[in-house]
Amino acid sequence: MFRIIAAFLWGMLICAPAYAAPQEIMINGSTTVLPVIQKVGEAFMNANPEIVLAISGGGSGNGLKALGEGLCQVAMSSRGIKESERTDAAARGIKPYRITIAMDALVPVVHPDNPVNKLSVEQLREIYAGKISNWKDLGGNDERIVIISRDSSSGTFETWEEIIMNKGRVTPRALLQTSCGAVVQAVSKNENAIGYIGFGYLNDSLKAVDVNGVHASAETALDGSWPISRELYLFTDGEPEGGLKKLVDFILDPLKGQKYVQEIGYIPLKK
Amino acid sequence: MSTANKERLIQIILAVVAFSSLLFLGLITLFLFMEGLPVFRHVGIGAFFTGTDWYPSADPPEFQILPLIVGSLAVTLVASLIAVPLGVLTAAWMTEVAPPLLRRILKPVIELLAALPSVVVGFFGMIVVAPILQNVFDADIGLNLFNAGVMLAFMSVPTICSISEDALYGVPQSLREASLALGATRWETTAGVVIPAAFSGIGTACMLGMSRSIGETMVVLMVAGGAGIIPEWIFDPVRPMPAAIAAEIAEASFRGAHYHALFAIGMVLFLFTLAFNCVAQAISMKKN
Structure with missing residues (x-):
């Protein structure tokens, strides 16, 4: 009798991997990175049916917070981790580990009817600091500049602040929009507006402005000459292992994940 | 159950229901103040109400809500x-x-x-x-x-x-x-x-x-x-x-x-x- 039970248990033990529930990986964070992971995630789950990805957006800060609280295994972020976030995570024994997965470029945009075609980083800084407030100082019409910015808690805003503002503050007169889509909407409806968006959001209702004499295009972004670009990251708790490692390798594979990065409108990593 | 007892029971139930919304309001208010008041460790009360710089994610942050x-x-x-x-x-x-x-x-x-x-x-x-x-x-x-x-x-x-x-x-x-x-x-x-x-x-x-x-x-x-x-x-x-x-x-x-x-x-x-x-x-x- 015991022998039968023992044999049965032994059998279960051997068969266990076959019956194991699929591994679930929770991914949370930046809405900028989200479309890439969604697209790559579908292909990844088709190739690896034993792994299920649960992907949700909510912002870089949210994702890093969730990672630090152990609520997700992967955080998507469009910025580096802050020291305060690292210490919060460390308090729970979590060590955030950064993986670069793609490049994103921010583009200043104006209404197509605006005669201004090029600006320097310094001019952009002065516009956003509120020091230049009329388009005629930039070779445009005699109209007040309507400054449109992303919300100060977004990763896009932080990147803009880091690259353009150089520790200066964005004027409180700037209109803060809660998504890149809302910036597109506001700029395309206002001849005197200026805003900034991710490369993937450019369309015919807007005009991209040349920065420091460089024209915004996939080529300039790829060869690194475009001045306003940033890396997009995933964060995991320590170096990824097992299913997580499979996922990360898949995303970084030039023929798999990186192909989708390009499709979404971001810039794949150079190999 | 006698009519008087039934009457009393209904009265008690109604009183509990009526006070529960009061209780919830009280708890929510308490929570709001417990989570809100600690901000005054980071910013003075005067500056909080009369300052004009709201830069919550700058370094150092400014919390002035006028x-x-x-x-x-x-x-x-x-x-x-x-x-x-x-x-x-x-x-x-x-x-x-x-x-x-x-x-x-x-x-x-x-x-x-x-x-x-x-x-x-x-x-x-x-x-x-x-x-x-x-x-x-x-x-x-x-x-x-x-x-x-x-x-x-x-x-x-x-x-x-x-x-x-x-x-x-x-x-x-x-x-x-x-x-x-x-x-x-x-x-x-x-x-x-x-x-x-x-x-x-x-x-x-x-x-x-x-x-x-x-x-x-x-x-x-x-x-x-x-x-x-x-x-x-x-x-x-x-x-x-x-x-x-x-x-x-x-x-x-x-x-x-x-x-x-x-x-x-x-x-x-x-x-x-x-x-x-x-x-x-x-x-x-x-x-x-």
Whole structure:
């Protein structure tokens, strides 16, 4: 009798991997990175049916917070981790580990009817600091500049602040929009507006402005000459292992994940 | 069970239900203050209320909410200037002039306006009203104080109109008859007798409408523009308190300074709506 039970248990033990529930990986964070992971995630789950990805957006800060609280295994972020976030995570024994997965470029945009075609980083800084407030100082019409910015808690805003503002503050007169889509909407409806968006959001209702004499295009972004670009990251708790490692390798594979990065409108990593 | 016991049991159940909402209100208030007050470890009370720099994610951050308070009060003021005359005059027309059949149709329709989801009102403001303000009124930007005020007026008219109408309807017919018998015209009767007689009800209606405007979130998040400045004129963008909380709470780190600051804004907002409701209560008590 015991022998039968023992044999049965032994059998279960051997068969266990076959019956194991699929591994679930929770991914949370930046809405900028989200479309890439969604697209790559579908292909990844088709190739690896034993792994299920649960992907949700909510912002870089949210994702890093969730990672630090152990609520997700992967955080998507469009910025580096802050020291305060690292210490919060460390308090729970979590060590955030950064993986670069793609490049994103921010583009200043104006209404197509605006005669201004090029600006320097310094001019952009002065516009956003509120020091230049009329388009005629930039070779445009005699109209007040309507400054449109992303919300100060977004990763896009932080990147803009880091690259353009150089520790200066964005004027409180700037209109803060809660998504890149809302910036597109506001700029395309206002001849005197200026805003900034991710490369993937450019369309015919807007005009991209040349920065420091460089024209915004996939080529300039790829060869690194475009001045306003940033890396997009995933964060995991320590170096990824097992299913997580499979996922990360898949995303970084030039023929798999990186192909989708390009499709979404971001810039794949150079190999 | 005897009838007396059954009666007592029902009384107890009703008392528990009645007090539970009081208990929940108390607990929520307690929570709000517990999470909000710690912000004063990071910023002085004076600077918090009178400073004009709201840079919650700068390094070091600045938590000064005067522009947000002024933004909230400004949109509420604009909304009231539009909604109060509109609401009260509609109510007066319905009780004093309109034939009873029309009144019976019109009242539910106006109340239905209150059922319009606020996100739909916000969307309307963004897509329809904003371009009109830019093109026709030559505003720098259509997402501004005026747009938010108009959209909020939209949402508070049903409250103001419906409660005022009840108050006007409750004015005894004998008062109107006496006034008319003394030779007053219908307009004189309405303006000089009926409206003053229903004043407490109308006052309550206006206060409740304003309290709805100041607490409304989605509309101001979508159409107020979101710039943290003290508005200088009616087409300036503003960032009312509820919009700031809604836009930022998701990114504020749990129990960090920014998180406490947002709860403190919630606290201030709560005190404002409480004040409006107390005034409404006081007005309605005074008459009784």
